[in-house]
Amino acid sequence: MRNPKVAKAGSKNETGDKIVTRSDAHFPANQEFENLASDTPYDHSRKQMPRRQFLVISAAVVGGVFLCGLDGSAQRVSPEDRLIHIPLHFFDSEEAAIVMAAASRIFPADESGPGAKEAGVVVYIDRHLAGPYGSDAHRYTQPPFEEGVPELGFQGKATPAELYREGLKGLAGFHLLPPVEQDQALMKIESSLFFYLLRQHTIEGMFCDPVHGGNVDMLGWQLLGFPGVRMSNYDDIDKHFGEAFRPDPVSLGGHPRDNEE
Amino acid sequence: MKTLPSADVVIIGGGWTGLLMAKELGSRTSASVVVLERGAPRKTTDYFNTMDELENYVRLRMIQDFSSETVTFRHNDRQKALPLRQAGPFLPGVGTGGAGEHWGAVCDRMSPDSFELLSKTVEKYGPKKLPEDHAIQDWGLTYDEIEPFYARVEKLIGASGKAGNINGKKIDGGNIFEGWRSSEYPLPPTKVPYFSVLFDDATKKLGYHPYPSPAATLSAPYVNPDGIARPGCTYCGFCERYGCMIGAKAQPTNVLMPVIAKHKNVSVRNGAWVRRILFDKIGRNPKSRGVTYVESGQEFFQPADLVVLASWTLNNTRLLLLSGLGDAYNPSTGAGTVGRNLTHQVSFSPVLAFFEKPLNRFMGSGAAGVLIGDFSGHVLDHEKLPFIRGGTLQAPSHGYGPLGTFGAVPKSIETKWGSAWKKAAIHNYDRAARLAFQGEHLAYKGNFMDMDPTYTDRNGDPLLRMTLDWRDNERYMANFAIAKSVEIVRAMGATDFTPSSGLGSYDARVYQSSHLQGGTIMGKSPETSVVNPYLQHWQLPNLFILGGSTFAQSSSARPTLAMLALTCRTADAIVDRYLKAPGPLAGA
Numbered sequence: 001m002r003n004p005k006v007a008k009a010g011s012k013n014e015t016g017d018k019i020v021t022r023s024d025a026h027f028p029a030n031q032e033f034e035n036l037a038s039d040t041p042y043d044h045s046r047k048q049m050p051r052r053q054f055l056v057i058s059a060a061v062v063g064g065v066f067l068c069g070l071d072g073s074a075q076r077v078s079p080e081d082r083l084i085h086i087p088l089h090f091f092d093s094e095e096a097a098i099v100m101a102a103a104s105r106i107f108p109a110d111e112s113g114p115g116a117k118e119a120g121v122v123v124y125i126d127r128h129l130a131g132p133y134g135s136d137a138h139r140y141t142q143p144p145f146e147e148g149v150p151e152l153g154f155q156g157k158a159t160p161a162e163l164y165r166e167g168l169k170g171l172a173g174f175h176l177l178p179p180v181e182q183d184q185a186l187m188k189i190e191s192s193l194f195f196y197l198l199r200q201h202t203i204e205g206m207f208c209d210p211v212h213g214g215n216v217d218m219l220g221w222q223l224l225g226f227p228g229v230r231m232s233n234y235d236d237i238d239k240h241f242g243e244a245f246r247p248d249p250v251s252l253g254g255h256p257r258d259n260e261e
Numbered sequence: 262m263k264t265l266p267s268a269d270v271v272i273i274g275g276g277w278t279g280l281l282m283a284k285e286l287g288s289r290t291s292a293s294v295v296v297l298e299r300g301a302p303r304k305t306t307d308y309f310n311t312m313d314e315l316e317n318y319v320r321l322r323m324i325q326d327f328s329s330e331t332v333t334f335r336h337n338d339r340q341k342a343l344p345l346r347q348a349g350p351f352l353p354g355v356g357t358g359g360a361g362e363h364w365g366a367v368c369d370r371m372s373p374d375s376f377e378l379l380s381k382t383v384e385k386y387g388p389k390k391l392p393e394d395h396a397i398q399d400w401g402l403t404y405d406e407i408e409p410f411y412a413r414v415e416k417l418i419g420a421s422g423k424a425g426n427i428n429g430k431k432i433d434g435g436n437i438f439e440g441w442r443s444s445e446y447p448l449p450p451t452k453v454p455y456f457s458v459l460f461d462d463a464t465k466k467l468g469y470h471p472y473p474s475p476a477a478t479l480s481a482p483y484v485n486p487d488g489i490a491r492p493g494c495t496y497c498g499f500c501e502r503y504g505c506m507i508g509a510k511a512q513p514t515n516v517l518m519p520v521i522a523k524h525k526n527v528s529v530r531n532g533a534w535v536r537r538i539l540f541d542k543i544g545r546n547p548k549s550r551g552v553t554y555v556e557s558g559q560e561f562f563q564p565a566d567l568v569v570l571a572s573w574t575l576n577n578t579r580l581l582l583l584s585g586l587g588d589a590y591n592p593s594t595g596a597g598t599v600g601r602n603l604t605h606q607v608s609f610s611p612v613l614a615f616f617e618k619p620l621n622r623f624m625g626s627g628a629a630g631v632l633i634g635d636f637s638g639h640v641l642d643h644e645k646l647p648f649i650r651g652g653t654l655q656a657p658s659h660g661y662g663p664l665g666t667f668g669a670v671p672k673s674i675e676t677k678w679g680s681a682w683k684k685a686a687i688h689n690y691d692r693a694a695r696l697a698f699q700g701e702h703l704a705y706k707g708n709f710m711d712m713d714p715t716y717t718d719r720n721g722d723p724l725l726r727m728t729l730d731w732r733d734n735e736r737y738m739a740n741f742a743i744a745k746s747v748e749i750v751r752a753m754g755a756t757d758f759t760p761s762s763g764l765g766s767y768d769a770r771v772y773q774s775s776h777l778q779g780g781t782i783m784g785k786s787p788e789t790s791v792v793n794p795y796l797q798h799w800q801l802p803n804l805f806i807l808g809g810s811t812f813a814q815s816s817s818a819r820p821t822l823a824m825l826a827l828t829c830r831t832a833d834a835i836v837d838r839y840l841k842a843p844g845p846l847a848g849a
């Protein structure tokens with residue numbers, strides 16, 4: 001069952017194109033989402049979790065309607081406010097809150113548009129770390145692990161999941177700090193591998209196809225004017241020279257208008 | 262180990278060259294042909310729902326699984342080689358179609374002198390112009406000999422482009438520096454997107470000779486001589502690192518597999534991981550006997566009268582070394598041939614440029630773009646330059662997604678996160694673009710491959726060890742390309758630009774094309790090459806080796822078209838000569 005309530009916007013972004021959005025279809029009501037979660041390929045990770053952990057946030061935080069004023073300022077119009085419980089597959093509740101806060105300093109919501117929190121980046125990272133990537137399923141992990149010249153790439157033994165667990169220990173209480181202190185805390189770890197991954201994954205969570213849990217309502221793609229899964233540009237590729245061509249975005253999961261009544 | 266019924270021909274590897282050989286032998290002879298491919302089966306319909314940048318572009322789902330096998334790498338023999346634990350500088354293929362499924366599909370030809378690089382360079386500049394530690398060789402065949410096969414494979418894949426030299430007559434709009442062609446491309450060039458048009462205009466104004474990139478993605482619907490029909494490209498932008506969902510990009514699964522499927526004498530066995538080529542000791546009448554492979558944990562021996570080694574380029578060398586077939590190259594004495602002349606390409610982006618207007622970069626194809634050949638090795642006058650040879654400069658329009666390109670900001674933005682960076686990165690997302698240079702990497706005595714003493718693959722077999730680094734010739738060539746690129750992006754109207762800092766040591770963290778070459782090279786003599794110019798092993802006449810591993814050194818062209826052309830030439834030699842009278846096809 002999809003959420004039948006669709007909010008959309010008819011305003012323009014900086015290149016003069018209409019922004020199409022919908023409400024939080026990726027975060028349907030509590031019960032529905034749990035059913036959904038039990039069918040996901042990441043289900044196995046529950047074995048590692050003695051007690052189910054949730055990220056509890058206001059529905060007004062994620063997704064929603066993205067409006068750009070003609071003066072270039074970006075505003076989100078929130079859907080009805082209620083609490084949603086997002087089941088976590090890798091992080092515990094506090095870790096998720098820290099990652100959400102840190103990703104939001106890397107890619108903040110500000111006058112240039114919504115950021116990591118609104119695009120559900122933490123959900124993407126949580127799912128991703130619980131999957132094959134998090135456990136280095138496709139990386140060569142035979143010993144011995146030795147350090148070499150940097151040009152040979154990362155030679156460490158730690159998996160991305162382990163790097164996060166370790167890195168997050170150093171950010172305990174981060175989500176409770178005011179933004180200025182959060183930025184100072186991130187500056188201290190800026191050159192660490194953990195921060196490198198966090199930044200990289202924040203970008204991935206902003207702009208991946210929404211089927212991966214981030215880029216909710218294709219907010220990230222709308223910021224850039226990226227149309228996502230567009231089958232043919234045959235009629236357009238040799239036109240629109242010098243002007244922005246911004247077709248409505250489509251994800252592997254469908255088009256926002258699929259939900260319209 | 263289970264011994265299987267003998268086959269006439271066993272082909273190791275189901276990529277471009279292995280499947281092309283299977284198609285040729287399957288349709289022109291009644292020989293029983295078994296193709297052993299260690300990866301999974303693939304077909305065009307598998308790609309219908311794979312326009313997923315995270316899975317394909319970032320997590321590289323089509324590429325060889327590095328948890329099973331990788332290579333070790335060192336810059337020189339004073340360093341300890343360590344494994345490339347994750348894919349980096351090149352992307353080995355796996356599965357039916359191999360790297361031919363996810364290639365970019367630019368299909369340029371090599372310049373005629375590439376095949377006779379040693380003699381032509383000495384002829385032009387004298388021996389002193391060559392770097393001291395070079396290992397440059399002639400290939401043992403000439404462009405004139407390979408030209409008919411180039412023309413044949415262009416028809417096979419439906420190459421789209423504009424000729425610049427038909428039978429010696431120069432044609433404006435094509436690459437006037439290319440070698441002679443016996444015919445025009447089968448199809449006109451693919452469409453040229455805005456960024457590449459800017460490059461086209463600017464380079465013309467500067468006096469260069471731009472031409473549309475030759476593409477194995479079809480500019481229009483096409484039926485090839487085998488009767489295989491494919492549609493034209495839609496420029497969806499999910500191209501390099503993806504399989505084409507409509508079959509517009511030539512891939513082994515859409516060009517070769519439909520023909521192979523019609524011939525009952527050919528079977529493709531997936532999941533078959535070849536570990537050794539067996540052979541009778543090299544002496545009188547030496548012969549390969551077949552191959553051993555693992556499938557689902559079980560070992561098999563597949564006997565065959567003829568063995569064709571056609572795996573991904575590095576793996577060809579590795580299988581010879583694992584099998585103890587031939588003498589491993591020794592860089593200090595120069596003896597031995599297996600593993601020598603390892604080259605990559607000087608493939609890098611000389612400049613990142615920023616433009617005032619949006620570029621609509623999501624539209625494109627892996628082969629869409631405009632090139633200039635004015636800096637090619639045979640065009641530049643090197644008398645006053647500190648390097649020899651050269652390359653092509655390209656304004657590519659591959660079709661770009663945000664995961665691959667987001668975050669490019671002008672130098673004035675000093676942070677990589679936070680509000681200021683975010684604002685600049687969003688503004689510049691579709692206003693930033695890179696030129697791409699692809700230059701010749703010379704062969705050197707010290708760049709080679711052998712067996713790693715420490716690390717093994719999932720079967721316990723030693724990994725291949727690469728010893729590879731740039732020399733000053735490549736560094737000077739790169740600096741030259743950077744200077745020229747800056748001049749060009751200025752003429753394109755760039756508002757800002759960031760030039761590359763040039764080549765230091767070979768950086769295995771950075772992707773720089775999958776065009777590795779050498780290791781089982783062809784040549785005129787068994788002292789300095791592994792196969793003769795028919796790609797037939799010098800010692801074992803019933804072993805043929807196909808692919809970039811047979812190239813004596815890199816050219817500036819992408820290697821795929823030459824691999825396919827040489828495979829056709831070898832197929833003809835096998836069908837017309839070898840099968841009638843098995844034995845050496847060329848004398849030393």
